[in-house]
Amino acid sequence: MVKVTITQVAARAGVSIASASRALNGGTASVETIAKVRQAAADLGYVADATAQSLKRGRTFQLAYAVADIGNPVYVEMMTSIQEVIAASGYRLLLSSTGSSSSSVDVVRDLSRGYVDGLIISPLRVTEELLAALAAAPLPVVVLGRVPDDAGFDTVRADSLTAMRQVVDHLVEQSHRDLAFINGPIDTTPGAFRREGFAGALAAHPGVHAQSVSAADFTIAAGYDAALPLLRAADRPQAIIAANDLIGIGALRAAEDLGLSVPEDLAVTGIDDTPLASVVRPGLTSVDMGAADRGRVAAELLLARIADPQRAVHTVAIAPQLVVRGSTLRSATSPDEGEIVAIDEERVAG
Amino acid sequence: MVKVTITQVAARAGVSIASASRALNGGTASVETIAKVRQAAADLGYVADATAQSLKRGRTFQLAYAVADIGNPVYVEMMTSIQEVIAASGYRLLLSSTGSSSSSVDVVRDLSRGYVDGLIISPLRVTEELLAALAAAPLPVVVLGRVPDDAGFDTVRADSLTAMRQVVDHLVEQSHRDLAFINGPIDTTPGAFRREGFAGALAAHPGVHAQSVSAADFTIAAGYDAALPLLRAADRPQAIIAANDLIGIGALRAAEDLGLSVPEDLAVTGIDDTPLASVVRPGLTSVDMGAADRGRVAAELLLARIADPQRAVHTVAIAPQLVVRGSTLRSATSPDEGEIVAIDEERVAG
């Protein structure tokens, strides 16, 4: 199939290319012209070249989603809902994996080449350098995660502090008084906030003893490696609080290998409520951080900002929802999916 | 940050825009000019506009991956390796989710608008209509999955026939003589070939009794629903062969709810060897269909075809590898990751 341009359509319809363009795009044109052009376009199988349109209109109708580890189910879930929202508005989704190879700063710089109209980014680490690159980027940016309040970006974030409080409260309610927190790397945004959340939650329960370690990564393998020494120690904790589901599953495996029963000998919790949490046995008590909603809201914020670059900066927090399963409760109950409570703070754009 | 064009760079360097372009792209230019232009570009923070380059060069350096259900871990795995391969060659990845909303035919038609240089598609159903649309598309296409031999596309496929033979042989070896196959929808490509594979595998074992049912979908829930009546029946099978891991996990859950022990009362197998298979307990015996390799090879084929549109059509089959786990074996062993055997058939392009 050979490339057919608007010039050929115009020629076949016997009109100028300007008229052809107007006829196809709903400009001023007589019904007669419209009919002729439509017919010619159909005959030739014409479809307008997206690149030429982009150059002329100054918009690509492409948006990028930048994420470090697309292997993590949480990010897949976000990506899926982002895709749904933007496709409905005629946008295409470009995946910018900021894998180990290139730094996210490079990715942001590359985005300045104008092939996308906006960016949604889930940074694992929010560095000054990244913030500077984002601020310098000549396109709308929505950050999925925590940034300083004065950064000036539309932001959607989970609420790690509340999430940690929910799991700690739940475990204390189950009479656990000796907790261990397996965090991910603390130089990451989730790591930092989950650590802060754990400390805060603990403060509300003076009688509770707790220790904290960091897994090398937010993965099953790293969770396993971190859990093993904890569970072998003489002062084995009664409950393990993992910074995410993958680490939590690693802890479940470690307990299994040591012959410990969950939840009888040990309670375990995760965070994210990924599909994995409901698939393992016992089911992993976790906190639904609203990944799908976060993705959806991020996409909506980006589209709104593109439509109106001057609008006020929005920060949306998605409320977490504890989901109790067998890993913390002998008679596991699965509460209904809780409704999402969104706190929408508006501030005037800097 | 305001948009800076090559014209401004040229002006600042005191040369023509042609010289600026040449200096930046490695054309003929004096060292002096190159230095001046580089400096000017750096001062201004110039980055070449990708859209204008695309229009001029006739290449976008974007490739699309079209897939129906990105929620399935198999497709995520493929996407990840595709992304890795093409990013190394300077290409960007566009995700074309052919969700329930739009038919894959519409997606292919949209791709003709010229915003990508090529397409990798994982069609769930290979219809005449789809093949016609793909053939008509004015861009290189690689199909992940089975297509008629004369379709003329570069193709990477798994080998469902061998995979089914591997699980059936394995179960028969374990002395199971009464099997049940839970397929996915048989009007899908995987469904059709796994059915064929099961029939073929069965033919090699005359004494074995078997029944087949179809789940409504390749999901855990559908697998559960399909397994329940099978396991409740008087002639309950000794082993369930699921068409993929998700269905297999649904079967595990059904067995659990009916108080059946796996593998003592019932053996279960999956296909795809997704991360889920090694996370459930007992571990799900499955077949590694080489998703990552299929994605990688597909990307390589596409890049090769873009580089040389006249090259011979390639069909690559990735050899499956049985991975035995606890769901079929009392003393589960985890064999090493098997090497990939690729059968590369070459035919002259039609």
Add this chain to the structure above:
DNA sequence: ATGAAAGCGCTAACAA
């Protein structure tokens, strides 16, 4: 309502 022509930002002939 229509056509001629400019121009989005860039690269590549072609001349000089």
Add this chain to the structure above:
DNA sequence: TTGTTAGCGCTTTCAT
């Protein structure tokens, strides 16, 4: 080696 110019395919003034 460098500058001038055409043109990728399209949309959009500006005349008519």
